[in-house]
Amino acid sequence: MCRSIQTLRPPYVEQVGDAEIRAAALQYVRKISGFRKPAAHNQEAFDQAVAAVAAATADLVARIEVRGRPAAAS
Secondary structure, three states: OOOOOOOOOOOOOOOOOHHHHHHHHHHHHHHHHOOOOOOHHHHHHHHHHHHHHHHHHHHHHHHOOOOOOOOOOO
């Protein structure tokens, strides 16, 4: 997978913001689509994919529990 996507859970990161989540989602969508910047006719689909991946990532980060640590606060 793409090595530039940052791990977004403790102990790697204590607090994760929207900017970090969106950056990871953008990197993921870029990797799987093969486009760094989509053509104009694909921009809406690209943006919607980034938003969907960011939402799923935020949900996961909020709910995941690392042994010995409580789930992250929303």
